Amino acid sequence: MSKSLAEAATCAVFNPFDGSIVGDVLLATAADVPQIMVRAEQGRALARALPRYRRAQILETAAALVQSRSEHFACQITAEAGKTIRQARKEVTRCINTLKLSAEEAKRGAGEVIPFDAYAGSENRMGWFTREPLGIILAITPFNDPLNLVAHKLGPAIAAGNAVILKPSELAPLSALSLVDVLIEAGLPTEVVTPVVGGPDLGAALVAMRSIRMISFTGGFKTGEAISRLAGLKKLAMDLGGNAPVIVMADAALDKAVEACVSGAFWAAGQNCIGTQRILIERPIYDAFRAAFVAQTSALRAGNPQDEATDVGPMITEAAARGVEALVARAMAAGARLLTGHKRDGGLYVPTVLEAVPHDAALWCQEAFAPVVTLEPFDSFDDAIEMANAVDFSLHAGIFTSSLVLALEATNRIEAGGVMVNDSSDYRFDAMPFGGFKYGSLGREGVRFAYEDMTQPRVVCINR
Numbered sequence: 001m002s003k004s005l006a007e008a009a010t011c012a013v014f015n016p017f018d019g020s021i022v023g024d025v026l027l028a029t030a031a032d033v034p035q036i037m038v039r040a041e042q043g044r045a046l047a048r049a050l051p052r053y054r055r056a057q058i059l060e061t062a063a064a065l066v067q068s069r070s071e072h073f074a075c076q077i078t079a080e081a082g083k084t085i086r087q088a089r090k091e092v093t094r095c096i097n098t099l100k101l102s103a104e105e106a107k108r109g110a111g112e113v114i115p116f117d118a119y120a121g122s123e124n125r126m127g128w129f130t131r132e133p134l135g136i137i138l139a140i141t142p143f144n145d146p147l148n149l150v151a152h153k154l155g156p157a158i159a160a161g162n163a164v165i166l167k168p169s170e171l172a173p174l175s176a177l178s179l180v181d182v183l184i185e186a187g188l189p190t191e192v193v194t195p196v197v198g199g200p201d202l203g204a205a206l207v208a209m210r211s212i213r214m215i216s217f218t219g220g221f222k223t224g225e226a227i228s229r230l231a232g233l234k235k236l237a238m239d240l241g242g243n244a245p246v247i248v249m250a251d252a253a254l255d256k257a258v259e260a261c262v263s264g265a266f267w268a269a270g271q272n273c274i275g276t277q278r279i280l281i282e283r284p285i286y287d288a289f290r291a292a293f294v295a296q297t298s299a300l301r302a303g304n305p306q307d308e309a310t311d312v313g314p315m316i317t318e319a320a321a322r323g324v325e326a327l328v329a330r331a332m333a334a335g336a337r338l339l340t341g342h343k344r345d346g347g348l349y350v351p352t353v354l355e356a357v358p359h360d361a362a363l364w365c366q367e368a369f370a371p372v373v374t375l376e377p378f379d380s381f382d383d384a385i386e387m388a389n390a391v392d393f394s395l396h397a398g399i400f401t402s403s404l405v406l407a408l409e410a411t412n413r414i415e416a417g418g419v420m421v422n423d424s425s426d427y428r429f430d431a432m433p434f435g436g437f438k439y440g441s442l443g444r445e446g447v448r449f450a451y452e453d454m455t456q457p458r459v460v461c462i463n464r
Contacts, residue, residue, distance in 0.1 A: 013170075015082075017304055017314045023174045027197055029202055033206060033209065037136075040165050041163075043191035043192040044133075044163040046192055047162055052107055056103040056107050056159070057103075059100070059103035059159065061187060062099050065182045073088075073095070080172040080173075083305060085306055101430060101431055102158065102451075109448065111130040131451075139153035139164050141167070141168045141218055143169040143172035148430075152445050154183065160454045163192050165194045165212070166196070170199065212234060215227060215235070216238075218238070220241060224238045236443070237445070237453050239435060243277050243365070244396050245279075246278070247398070253422075254285060259296065263424060266371045270370045271369055276398070277368055279375050280388065281375060281377055282379075290339070297341070302348050314348045318347045322344070324370035324372060325349060327362055327363055329342075331357050349371055351371045357374045365392075393440045394436050395425075396428075407421045417433075431447060433448075
């Protein structure tokens, strides 16, 4: 940037479990933005000039390189983000798939023929539209999926012929930077992706740049609102969080519902925007579900994420763990009953289950982003739907039932970007459209859908 490597400030990256330093990264500031933009403009020209087959080759090669180094990437995710090693390996596998899907989209998403003769007076016209790159995209990514969420922004952007300024979380930037290195090794011109790590001043300065044509942001609602105020006239794609409900009907396969909900609630220490947060259980099976759910939750092993036997690792920082500890304490003071958990050791917060949480408590109506879940009985299907829809953030939801009629009615009435039937809310396939209703998001991720967001149609019409 504007400083030499010897002069630039650095930021240490800490292991969330033991506090050890796992790496250092150079920090950029708002003063570096003019130089960042010069490089991004160079990248824009280079990205646009890459033929589609070459974009696909680069992405396919990058996928193969990540696969060949999958254990290295998994260990890096565990070290910087605190995911258990088993969960980190799954994230690497998803990243490989995301890059492969992006390679396919580079070859497929070219546009369509337009039937001009479908309109009277245009019989002698023919033409088509193409999908053209937007130019420069600012991608801002969080800590909780430090590799695959980066791939979800870089893969479609590269496939579409865009340049990207990538700003990963300062808390977990190493996996993102490693992925950029792999893309360059695979043949991507170095200027096409400009990775920068920095604080809010850097982010604000970049967001306001007029020559950035799109911002793809994954993070919190307040930050998303601030971005929208600063951005000006540019495209915005945002994943702003959730508070996922899962409905369990009395006719559900109880064992499968319990197992899926335990996984959905506590995957990645609950730091998951589609993680199950509110489980609504039909009253006739409430006691049985509660007993089985609490037993399975209590059996989860929280500890060192590098240990193959660990089920739940630490939260990203001790401050985050203290925050959720306080959130649960406030809910309990307001009348919520603790069923298991609510113990903290540094950044480790033991999986926690509550019932009778007041509906005006933050733990009920806001995103917890933590290993905490609330159980609530209901008496009628209408009551369950009303409770499911009672929050402002709605990415995913789920329902367990053996009734196709109820399942389809739920998919029609639940206000969410995705409704998982006989699955927990946290299921996601990287090719599907991903985003929320209400204040959950703007636009959609998922490779094909992000690719469309990152392109602009150009019409060609020939008058014969």
